[in-house]
Amino acid sequence: MSYKLLIDGKLVDGKCQVDVINPADESVISASPVADATQLEKAVAAAAQAQLGWAATPLAERAACLRALGERVAAREADIARLITLEVGRPLPLAHFEAQLVQKSCAYYSEQRLDNEVLLDDEAMRVEVQRVPLGVVAAILPWNAPLYLAINKLAPAVLAGNSIVLKPAPTTPLSTLLLGELMADIFPSGVVNIITDQNDLGAALVAHPKVAKVAFTGSTVTGRKILSAAAEQLKKVSLELSGNDAAILLPDVDIAAIAPDLIFGAFFNSAQICAVIKRLYVPESRYDEICEVLAAGLSQAKTGNGLDPDVQFGPIQNAAQFDKVKGFLEEARRSGTIICGGEVPDGKGYFITPTLVRDVSDGHPLVDEEPFGPILPIIKYSDVDDAVRRANASPYGLGASVWSADSSAAQRIAARLEAGTVWVNQHCAIDPSVPFPTTKCSGLGVEAGREGLLEFCNLKVLNIKK
Structure with missing residues (x-):
């Protein structure tokens, strides 16, 4: 099977290819496309262009796209699980478990709502709290649970009205690229983009001026670097890092x-x-x-x-x-x-x-x-x-x-x-329905649950004098 990047709604080749290795026997599973800096720019530009229209799309329609993705994953669960086992090494039943968590995450977030909350409404004033999208999200993924950690970011981000650029780890890109193939015709062009690299595009993605938020799972060492780089532009950051x-x-x-x-x-x-x-x-x-x-x-x-x-x-x-x-x-x-x-x-x-x-x-x-x-x-x-x-x-x-x-x-x-x-x-x-918060040197913010959804929103207050 050949794998493609997902950029602006199209499945495209990378600028080069690298072999992905099966850790169980060191054989080559497949070649993976690798993006270059130009393709990163195209992915972020597509995400930025698509985001305003996506944010204006009714939440019910955004939720329907997530449900459709969950159904596609369910239909291809056997293929997805086998691919996870090949590139991660996890025993097949636990690879099925990961594919099922993806389905559960799509289902859970498709049922969430972001209704406005009225704090005060009297003769003098109306105060309303709104949850609005951030813009373009960059999601940088690790190699240990690539698909579940991808959907943990993708599902709440897009439901909230953001667009997203996903970058899987170089040693486990294939299952995320397969996910891209499944969703290419579900979301409007540019809402979801998937690029790969050889550990050489992460810094540019984090620093890109059109990226409003970085969501990262990985080591504390790398998390500190991302936080430092994001601070230059005061980007929002969520980090799920090392544990002991x-x-x-x-x-x-x-x-x-x-x-x-x-x-x-x-x-x-x-x-x-x-x-x-x-x-x-x-x-x-x-x-x-x-x-x-x-x-x-x-x-x-x-x-x-x-x-x-x-x-x-x-x-x-x-x-x-x-x-x-x-x-x-x-x-x-x-x-x-x-x-x-x-x-x-x-x-x-x-x-x-x-x-x-x-x-x-x-x-x-x-x-x-x-x-x-x-x-x-x-x-x-x-x-x-x-x-x-x-x-x-x-x-x-x-x-x-x-x-x-x-x-x-x-x-x-x-x-x-x-x-x-x-x-x-x-x-x-x-x-997926239970918040997974971080503390101390294990990160910033929350993944999963309602709180994980709110990580991908800005809080906006509408304060009206009558």
């Missing part, structure tokens, strides 16, 4: 019952998700027992090509990240105790078997930093107050979780944790 999510097990947990959920919460997508468990705090009195149960459970999982129906965990997505995670693995061997996994199989593919590391604590790179790969440190604590203090000591604050047989007790601890989302007896439970 802590999970605290209270002493009363039924570890046998929750072990599968903990393993999934830590190793979903081979831990290449910003909001999976990155640090597991375990009561000292049960440390050995919990380590043994988790190691026994994780040792049963199979790592391999995501198209294999027996596989639970796939590869690291790209060679650069693979090398980074191997560095963390070497650190774990030097100064911790690996109790499960820790293998780098010979042969093709960027595989590291999911790894549990005990006998490490705060101050260790595995605990303080984010490997963004399948290595989980298990840290002992002596009392819950100490665990809360250590969990909150991180500069990151994306997510956290508390696990207990007593839900009320867990909720009391959850209220003390500094994170945008705190789950109780689960982790990384996401839904």
